[in-house]
Amino acid sequence: MADLKEARVPDIGHADVPVIEVLVKAGDRVEKEQSLITLESDKATMEVPAPFAGTVKEVKLKVGDEVSEGAVIALIEADGEAATPAPAADKAESAPEAAKPPAPAPAPAPAETRDKPAPMASQGVQPGNAAEGDAAPSARPPLDASIVMPGDAPYASPAIRAFARELGVDIQQVKGSGRGGRIQRDDVSAYVKHALASGARPTGGASASLGGLNLLPWPKVDFAKFGEIEEKPLSRIQKISGANLARNWAMIPHVTQHEDADITEQEAFRKKLGEENKDLKISPLVFQIKAVVAALKQFPQFNASLDESGEKLILKKYFHIGIAVDTPDGLVVPVIRDCDKKGLLELASDLAVISKKAREKKLGPAEMSGGCFSISSLGGIGGTYFTPIVNAPEVAILGVSKSAMKPVWNGKEFAPRLMLPLSLSYDHRVIDGALAARFASFLATQLGDIRRLLL
Structure with missing residues (x-):
């Protein structure tokens, strides 16, 4: 008889991720890397593969369960290994009460570890597999977090630590x-929200502090007293992006530079290009990406990020552009890589693919x-100008509004021209007003003469 092993959820970068599909059942034969379940995070769906081949004996999860790293997916009878009983604790959960053999009463656990959970099998040793010559334990020992993370080190996965650093949070302050x-991720987000509401400093270095904002607490109102209401929970994307936006708005000194670009010739060329490539949508956004890349090359300070200390500027030699995509669940910003090496048609193809994946929540990490600069386009909706929020750790973002035909003086007369409103928000710690004005003017020039995009 083969060994009965646990298939567990690996590090997925999120906590409490819902199961939306169970792909196996008891009795199924599975191969290594075959998908067992499908999870849906805030930005993507992901399938969790089997870590080894064998026969499924019991499925521990169902659709709707929320799981984190280490959760048991199924018990699998692994191929080609000596017989070893399943962990006693899990056997006790699955066996009927009448089938349980009598066992001596266990010794009471020490008070400080009595309520702590058992360690995960993924940490190196399969529970229930005793070394040769040793007696097999009757149950898994309780988890002592001080062994896993000695001293005062916080107990968190690398993904959660990276998320905390991104928000400027000292993770040691998070419970x-x-x-x-x-x-968990929600713990870090809740810490930031509390800091914003209370005016506290989320200790993560001088550059990460909120500057001692003395904010009033959020008002508590019983809205039902005034009329009929309906409660609608925020999506996972809205919850997570909300914390990011609040952090960015509070911690980055925003300034927005407005400019108009004459895109009359560009629009005529775009329509002609679309007629020649009917199977590919050529949106104005691909021209904006090319113009932004040209501007980033001309003004490298925009293609940069402050380091965690806020004392060094990291200049990037690559050109990855983030594109804000409106989805039913909220705004996401996927990144198109190496935009300096791609032509208009290739960018159009990449944009179509990544936008589709964003709306279907199939984007990977x-x-x-890796984005250098973001573009948020509302041109398909309307409006004139707005103030986009810088997407940290980037230092600038371009907002694009709806183009409109306007009379423009050409030196002799007013002529109708298609004008595109641009809104450039930037981090004033890195970029001053004069540099931002030059960047915006250069960008408008690039968009106004498509021949310059070929230079």
């Missing part, structure tokens, strides 16, 4: 609500990271 005191 974990997960298993064994593990810090690599497609959401």
Whole structure:
């Protein structure tokens, strides 16, 4: 008889992710890397593969369950290994009460570890597999977080630590609500929200402090007293992006420079290009991406980020552009890579693919990271100018509004021209007003003469 092993959820970068599909059942034969379940995070769906081949004996999860790293997916009878009983604690959960053999009463656990959960099998040793010559334990020992994370180190996955650094939070100040005191993503977000509401400083270095904002607490109102209401929960994307936006708006000194670009010739060329490539949508956004890349090359201070200390400027030699995509669940910003090496048609193809994946929530972590500069286009909706919020750790973002035909003086007369409103928000710690004005003017010139995009 083969060994009965646990298939567990690996590090997925999020906590409490819902199960939307169970792909196996008891009795199914699975191969290594075959998908067991499908999870849906705030930005993507992901399938969790089997870590080994074998036969499924019991499925521990169902659709609707919320899981984190280490959660048991299924018990699988692994191929080609010596027989070893399943962990006693899990057997006790699955066996009928009448089938349980009598067992001596266990010794009481020490007070400080009595309520702590058992360690995960993924941490190196399969529970229930005793070394040769040793007696097999009757149950898994309780988790002692001080062994896993010695001293005062916070108990959190690398993904959660990176998320905390991104928000400028000292993770040692965050209290974990997960298993064994593990810090989860929602714990970090809640810490930031509380800091913003109370005016506290989320200790993460001088550059990460909120500057001692003395904010009033959020008003508590019983809206039902005034009329009929309906409560609608925020989506996961809205919850997470809300904390990011609040952090960026509070911590980055925003200034917005407005400019108009004459895109009359560009629009005529775009329509002609679309007629020649009917199977590919050529949106104005691809021209904006090319113009932004040209401007970033001309003004490298915009293609930069402040380091965590706020004392060094990191200049980037690559050109990855984030594109804000409106989805039913909220705004996401996937990244198109190496835009300086791609032509208009290739960018149009990449834009179509990544926008579709964003709306279907199938973006991977690599497609959401590494951006140098973001573009938020409302041109298909309307409006004139707005103030987009800088997407940290970037130092600038371009907002694009709806183009409109306007009379423009050409030196002899007023002529109708298609004008595109641009709104450039920037981090005033890195970029001053004069540099921003030059950047915006250069960008408008690039958009106004498509021949310059070929230079």
